[in-house]
Each structure stands twice: as C-alpha cells, then as structure tokens.
Amino acid sequence: MKYPILTPEAVRKSVARLPRVDLAHLPTPFEEVPRFAEKLGGVRVFIKRDDCTGLLFGGNKTRHNEFLLADALRQGADVIVWGAGVQSNNCRQTAAACAKLGLECHLYLTRANHDADVQGNLLLDYLAGAKVEIVDLPMGPEMNALLKAKAEELRAAGRRPYYWEPTSGRPIAAVGYVLCLAEIADDIREHGLHPSAIYISSAGGTGAGMALGQVILGLSCPVRSICPIRWPWKVREDLAEVANQTAALMNLPHRLAAEDVHTTEEYIGAGYGAVTPEGWEAMDLLARTEGIMLDPVYTAKAMAALIDDVRRHRIKAGETVIFVHTGGTPAVFAYRDELMERHAHR
C-alpha cells in the first residue's frame, strides 16, 4: 500500500499534539568525519551526534524521555520506577531527567552483565540523586516483573509511581526517533547528500522509530539497526509492531511489515556487553582520527558493522553513509580493564 510522504516539518506537526517535556539539546550536531573515512578508503561518513543530547553526558534515551516522562507527568506521577543493567545508559539519563523535572527516581539495577563497581553510569546514577538498589536478575521478563511489583508497592503506600511496560512504553519512546530521522532528513538536504545507508545501534524503540521515520519521510536509503543484544523473540517483527503502534499514536496511516525493518545480530559477538575485537577497532579508530568516543556496548558494534560493510564493498568508494551516535560514553570508565587490555596490545 502507498502511504503519503511527509516533509520533516509535517512530521514535527504530527507530533506536536503529544505530551512532551523539553530535555534534549536539539537538533543535535551533524558532522563529517573525513580523517576516519580516509582510513576506510574513499567513502564519506557523517555522524549524527545524539551523544550530544545534553543531559548528563547525553544519549538516545533523552529523546525517548521527552515523551515518556511527559506521559508520567500527565498521569500525575511523583516517582519513576525503572531499571536495567548496572551500567545502563537509559537509567542514567532517566535519573538525570527526573532530577530536572523534580521527580523521585527509583532504579533497580542488575549485575547480570557487569560488576557493580561504582563507576561510569552507576556513579552518575548516585550523583544525580536516584535511589539505587542492586539486584541479580536476568534482563527481560524477570526484571520487568520486579519493576512492576516495586511500582505496586509504592502505589499501595500512597505514592503515584510511573512504570512503563515495554509494550506501552516503547511506542511512546520511539516518537523521539521518528523526530531524529526528520532532523537527519533536514541534515541530508542541507548538505546535498545522497546517503546509501544509515547505521544505528538498536534492538528496541530507537530502531522502531527510525524504521517508521524512513517510511513516513520516504527516505530511499535503508536504516540498519545493529542489535547490541540477542532477544529471545523475532526482533524485526517486534520492531515493526512497535513502529505501527507509534504511527497510531501519531495519528498516521503508515504501517510497516517485518521486511521494512533492517536488523542484524551479526556484530553482538559473545553477548550483550562483551567487548568485540571489531568494536574495539572501531572505537580506537574513531577516537584517534576524530577525537570522538564510542561506547563498547552499543555504538562500537554498530560502527563495526559500518566498517565491515565498507570492507566487504557493500558500501562502495564514493558513496556516503550516516552513523547515528546514540551515546553510552560514560560506560568506557566502567570498561577500563577490558579497554586498557586491548589498548596494550594494539
């Protein structure tokens, strides 16, 4: 089915009636990285700097939180209940947003993928005033059940907690990444580019918003979501479902099928959070050529995919690619030992 193509301005208009709080520095910068690109040989690379969204070291979740926390305020919440891994960028940005909005923030952080050394994101959670409890649970359904139970406990004690189930929260969060793609469409036009692909680290709301944005804005280049984690479900189907709920929230007729979503699990390596040689190479190269830091868990693996596509000639000399830097950089401090080990052998 043919859907209407919207201009970036029309996309912004369709979002204007949704509750939103102002948290991020937008639009984020869009910059060419020629010294990095030269090392890859003959391609042009531009980076959308969503690591510069501003709030407490930035990142993609601040775009999500503009809509999620507006929903919380609309519901009259006085405390946010949230959680993930101890080095969660999401939780760090949520703690910061709560501080800015005067909301209490209760975080439940699991040691499932990293030790609980008070460094990087975890350190920032404490410093931003979140109430932190360390737990030992796998991420996914068990963690979600714990958060829900904690929210119910607070409600029973007379508080007004906000906790979002993945099913209800991700479509709201994804609106922020439809808007990010509208910014990128403006960047593309201003720079007169014809990109071959856009790369982003995601297996969730971020990628769903980008995939929906591509269809709404009628961009011809694919958005490649490079998964940082292997979920026990079909990610393309799941992201298409999230994208469709987002379109419904935006009152738009556009609907996606799984084939409209481009994902790969090829660059995860040993697992979520494990540093890969290719990810390390990407971090090392971008830092040394451009002074831009990637994180080992998300963006390094997405950049490894971009580099691999150039080396395998899926992206050819003379072509242009866009990389969305979704942040995560405070994690480098928590990954000091792994990173310095690789640094010593570079």
Ligand SMILES: Cc1ncc(COP(=O)(O)O)c(C=O)c1O
């Ligand atoms: C730095 C970074 N990039 C990408 C992502 C992926 O976002 P999503 O959960 O929407 O797939 C995250 C999620 O925590 C992140 O912290």
